[in-house]
Amino acid sequence: MVNSQDFKNSIPLSSISTPERGTKMSKLTSSSSELDLDRPNIEDYLPSDSIPQPHAKLRLRDLLDISPTLTEAAGAIVDDSFTRCFKSNPPEPWNWNIYLFPLWCLGVVVRYGILFPGRVLVLTIGWIIFLSCYIPVHLLLKGHDKLRKRLERALVELICSFFVASWTGVVKYHGPRPCARPKQVFVANHTSMIDFIVLEQMTAFAVIMQKHPGWVGLLQSTILDSLGCIWFNRSEAKDREIVARKLREHVEGADNNPLLIFPEGTCVNNQFTVMFKKGAFELGSTVCPIAIKYNKIFVDAFWNSKKQSFTTHLLQLMTSWAVVCDVWYLEPQNMKPGETPIEFAERVRDIISVRAGLKKVPWDGYLKYSRPSPKHRERK
Amino acid sequence: MGSASSTLTQYDIEDVQEHCNHLFSQQEIVSLYQRFCQLDRTAKGFISADEFLSVPEFAVNPLSQRLLKMVDGLNFKDFVIFLSAFNPKASMLQKIELIFKVYDSDYNGKVTFNDIMEVLRDLSGSFMSDKQREEVLIKVMQEAGYSKDSSLLVDDFVKILDHPGLKMEVEVPVD
Numbered sequence: 001m002v003n004s005q006d007f008k009n010s011i012p013l014s015s016i017s018t019p020e021r022g023t024k025m026s027k028l029t030s031s032s033s034e035l036d037l038d039r040p041n042i043e044d045y046l047p048s049d050s051i052p053q054p055h056a057k058l059r060l061r062d063l064l065d066i067s068p069t070l071t072e073a074a075g076a077i078v079d080d081s082f083t084r085c086f087k088s089n090p091p092e093p094w095n096w097n098i099y100l101f102p103l104w105c106l107g108v109v110v111r112y113g114i115l116f117p118g119r120v121l122v123l124t125i126g127w128i129i130f131l132s133c134y135i136p137v138h139l140l141l142k143g144h145d146k147l148r149k150r151l152e153r154a155l156v157e158l159i160c161s162f163f164v165a166s167w168t169g170v171v172k173y174h175g176p177r178p179c180a181r182p183k184q185v186f187v188a189n190h191t192s193m194i195d196f197i198v199l200e201q202m203t204a205f206a207v208i209m210q211k212h213p214g215w216v217g218l219l220q221s222t223i224l225d226s227l228g229c230i231w232f233n234r235s236e237a238k239d240r241e242i243v244a245r246k247l248r249e250h251v252e253g254a255d256n257n258p259l260l261i262f263p264e265g266t267c268v269n270n271q272f273t274v275m276f277k278k279g280a281f282e283l284g285s286t287v288c289p290i291a292i293k294y295n296k297i298f299v300d301a302f303w304n305s306k307k308q309s310f311t312t313h314l315l316q317l318m319t320s321w322a323v324v325c326d327v328w329y330l331e332p333q334n335m336k337p338g339e340t341p342i343e344f345a346e347r348v349r350d351i352i353s354v355r356a357g358l359k360k361v362p363w364d365g366y367l368k369y370s371r372p373s374p375k376h377r378e379r380k
Numbered sequence: 381m382g383s384a385s386s387t388l389t390q391y392d393i394e395d396v397q398e399h400c401n402h403l404f405s406q407q408e409i410v411s412l413y414q415r416f417c418q419l420d421r422t423a424k425g426f427i428s429a430d431e432f433l434s435v436p437e438f439a440v441n442p443l444s445q446r447l448l449k450m451v452d453g454l455n456f457k458d459f460v461i462f463l464s465a466f467n468p469k470a471s472m473l474q475k476i477e478l479i480f481k482v483y484d485s486d487y488n489g490k491v492t493f494n495d496i497m498e499v500l501r502d503l504s505g506s507f508m509s510d511k512q513r514e515e516v517l518i519k520v521m522q523e524a525g526y527s528k529d530s531s532l533l534v535d536d537f538v539k540i541l542d543h544p545g546l547k548m549e550v551e552v553p554v555d
Contacts, residue, residue, distance in 0.1 A: 060524035061540050063517065066479060066499065067548040069443050074466040074550045076437035077451075078415060083435060087418075367436045 081361045085272040088304045119166040126162025153204035160201035167317040175329035182254045188290035190262035191270040192303035205260035266365035269302040273358045274365040282341035288332045291355035295324035400464040408552040426455045466550035490531040
């Protein structure tokens with residue numbers, strides 16, 4: 001009889017005789033090298049159970065038994081790590097108690113009645129100061145490029161500080177402050193657009209972002225443009241090349257603002273990290289990882305862009321007690337000899353995940369927008 | 381302020397429990413309902429094929445296309461019944477019947493040589509040629525006392541697969 005232990009671990013095809021398995025393996029390696037390099041090999045991440053194991057003798061039962069594959073499928077239907085990456089976590093209700101409830105009500109009154117108007121006022125003042133300085137600087141100092149750039153940089157940092165103040169951002173920065181230097185890029189994990197504001201208030205980064213609609217888009221194309229930010233449209237394949245070219249040019253330039261990239265390409269709920277896009281890691285420049293961890297004690301900083309607009313997200317932050325977060329500027333990393341950009345990206349992801357206490361999942365964040373191709377299914 | 385965790389009433393839950401032969405506890409049903417609502421993005425009361433495929437872990441499963449035929453458009457009750465075969469308390473027969481259904485793509489109650497070949501093709505992809513697959517399958521079927529032309533019934537599947545080693549269990553996460 002077949003021993004039940006290895007029976008359980010084997011998948012139906014595991015039991016093909018050895019020579020065939022040999023060719024199977026070599027096919028596997030050759031096919032994965034031709035694959036679109038943007039997607040790391042999913043097999044590398046799969047639990048070892050699903051990798052075929054040699055088996056003594058093939059029986060009809062082993063061939064027909066598709067239970068491990070079915071179990072995996074049902075497991076994915078019941079719960080899966082990908083959906084969990086993009087799940088907002090509502091704060092635990094604590095107002096269930098007759099003593100706590102009035103306290104909570106008082107909190108609501110303070111937050112919405114006092115804090116919120118105050119913050120709107122702060123933000124408005126911030127915008128007035130910003131615009132009344134920015135517009136003259138932008139229009140009048142046309143001839144003095146250097147001075148204009150410096151002033152604009154300072155002003156953007158200022159308005160970002162106002163934004164952070166408008167949600168009483170308690171941000172702790174660890175590590176040395178980044179400076180502008182050619183041939184280096186900063187990469188950070190991505191939870192919300194406010195990541196950008198939090199980082200921007202310290203250093204005026206040039207950032208690569210998706211083109212947004214509405215007032216955010218307007219800001220992008222006017223103010224942030226002056227920082228050298230690069231925009232793209234996720235859905236347009238042509239944009240890819242243009243962005244890659246612009247990236248290279250930007251990194252080479254000496255007096256450009258330091259470049260910030262969110263290689264996940266999408267907002268994740270600050271408990272997981274999804275796959276890093278390799279773009280930032282094949283520029284041949286030093287990569288400085290930045291880890292951002294939000295404290296969920298008052299508000300969940302995750303921007304669930306499918307459910308809420310950025311404006312509602314901002315309002316949610318502005319009506320909470322505070323946004324508490326830690327930012328770590330980590331040790332700069334260089335590509336090791338013999339390392340592929342993907343391996344390098346994974347290494348940097350490791351560093352960020354460990355520092356910020358995030359779990360790594362092997363999924364491409366873009367799967368939020370598209371479905372995996374049949375090619376992937378076949379490979380598995 | 382109760383958290384909007386579930387809109388199921390006690391009555392609904394008991395009704396669903398009856399439907400799945402009380403294989404799931406009430407808490408598990410609540411948890412499955414939350415998951416159901418999460419998957420049913422547009423809140424239309426059933427889960428479409430595309431919504432199932434939005435779970436990458438499911439979409440990359442080699443049998444996903446086959447399973448989609450079985451699960452496309454499930455409402456909550458059918459969703460629970462489908463998953464109940466993966467309950468540790470479910471009978472061996474129920475599990476084997478589900479496996480049988482995966483093979484029996486035309487639902488005529490018979491699994492032919494070609495049905496098995498198709499599933500094998502899904503599972504092994506391009507790593508094996510059709511000829512290799514056929515050889516292996518013919519050999520194995522003969523060893524088990526079937527020929528290439530015999531079609532298998534549920535009873536045959538039970539005979540072949542009923543074995544304590546057959547584990548098909550999925551825990552429902554309850555928080």
